[in-house]
Amino acid sequence: MFYSKISQVAHYVPKQTISNDDLSLILDTSDEWISSRTGIKNRHISQDELTSDLANRVAEQLIEKSQLDPLEIDFIVVATITPDSTMPSTAAKVQAHIGAKNAFVFDLTAACSGFVFGLATADKLIKSGVYKKGIVIGAETISKILDWSDRTTAVLFGDGAGGVLMEQTDYEHFLAESLHSDGNRSHALTSGNTGLNSPFSVSTENDSHLKMEGRMIFDFAVKDVSKDVVQLIEKAPIAIEEIDYLLFHQANRRILDKMAKKIGITREKFLENMMEYGNTSAASIPILLSETVDKGLISLDGTKTILLAGFGGGLTWGSLIVKI
Ligand code: ACO
Numbered sequence: 009m010f011y012s013k014i015s016q017v018a019h020y021v022p023k024q025t026i027s028n029d030d031l032s033l034i035l036d037t038s039d040e041w042i043s044s045r046t047g048i049k050n051r052h053i054s055q056d057e058l059t060s061d062l063a064n065r066v067a068e069q070l071i072e073k074s075q076l077d078p079l080e081i082d083f084i085v086v087a088t089i090t091p092d093s094t095m096p097s098t099a100a101k102v103q104a105h106i107g108a109k110n111a112f113v114f115d116l117t118a119a120c121s122g123f124v125f126g127l128a129t130a131d132k133l134i135k136s137g138v139y140k141k142g143i144v145i146g147a148e149t150i151s152k153i154l155d156w157s158d159r160t161t162a163v164l165f166g167d168g169a170g171g172v173l174m175e176q177t178d179y180e181h182f183l184a185e186s187l188h189s190d191g192n193r194s195h196a197l198t199s200g201n202t203g204l205n206s207p208f209s210v211s212t213e214n215d216s217h218l219k220m221e222g223r224m225i226f227d228f229a230v231k232d233v234s235k236d237v238v239q240l241i242e243k244a245p246i247a248i249e250e251i252d253y254l255l256f257h258q259a260n261r262r263i264l265d266k267m268a269k270k271i272g273i274t275r276e277k278f279l280e281n282m283m284e285y286g287n288t289s290a291a292s293i294p295i296l297l298s299e300t301v302d303k304g305l306i307s308l309d310g311t312k313t314i315l316l317a318g319f320g321g322g323l324t325w326g327s328l329i330v331k332i
Contacts, residue, residue, distance in 0.1 A: 025050050063086055064106070086098040128185055129144075183329040183331065230263060248273065
């Protein structure tokens with residue numbers, strides 16, 4: 009049998025920060041509204057870096073920290089809804105940047121669940137026995153798809169990237185998994201509509217800005233995602249008390265408050281950093297994970313058990329229980 013594990017983590021965010029007070033200068037909003045409704049105080053916004061630049065910084069660190077020869081990397085997955093281009097993929101740019109010329113690479117589009125979906129995919133690739141090492145990165149420059157005149161979305165998001173090195177190992181680290189999508193509710197969160205363009209039609213839908221029915225996404229996260237996490241814990245080969253930390257998508261502190269009650273795990277175990285970064289979509293979980301390792305709460309020696317959960321556009325949602 010072949011198994012996979014997370015053997016290294018890294019993150020990178022653009023230097024420029026924008027506070028709630030800064031935003032209140034250009035929008036009809038306030039620090040009081042944003043922080044009390046979401047927990048967000050700051051976000052990092054790219055001035056001149058593309059999504060691939062952020063992903064490249066993460067990949068460089070993963071290589072350096074693990075002292076890995078890039079030629080040993082078998083695959084690279086970049087989860088993003090804000091690629092530099094649809095072709096080439098962001099992952100192709102990362103591959104070229106680090107010289108991982110033996111890897112096959114692709115981008116994965118699952119909004120804020122992208123990193124969890126990518127990790128689950130990487131686990132299966134390694135479990136197949138065909139591939140031994142791979143990189144999974146969540147990277148976003150959401151700033152470029154925001155309508156900066158729309159206070160209902162502009163205040164919520166930020167840019168950043170985080171990622172992990174995955175390697176083959178000899179015992180199970182991925183203890184339980186649950187992945188879902190519901191295209192019937194896709195209208196609740198949209199961006200990058202390209203519409204039609206042919207000799208017979210003129211595009212009518214060419215609107216790339218992110219649009220969100222915030223209240224509906226809030227209710228979906230609290231109800232559907234919490235229920236799924238409860239079921240995941242029930243079927244996992246561990247007791248609920250054995251979960252050390254919960255690293256959930258960082259959209260809104262009030263969502264985490266409600267989820268903690270529904271799932272029945274003390275709120276202190278739900279880690280958070282939305283205060284500093286806002287919602288960074290596919291990057292939020294790997295940034296949080298990398299920071300948690302930097303703080304020494306997790307040592308990457310297989311002694312801790314974490315529950316990761318992503319949820320967002322698609323709709324998509326997914327959770328994993330992982331030894332790390
Ligand atoms: N500043 C001041 N007032 C505002 C702002 C703002 N930035 N934004 C909205 N308001 C106003 C609204 O206009 C409304 O005013 P009205 O009552 O006069 O009409 C009032 O505040 C309340 O608005 P609601 O939308 O009802 O506020 P709510 O409490 O639902 O909070 C929020 C909105 C923060 C967006 C919340 O619904 C939320 O967090 N939703 C989930 C988002 C999420 O999880 N996204 C994850 C996926 S993202 C992805 O996949 C890329």
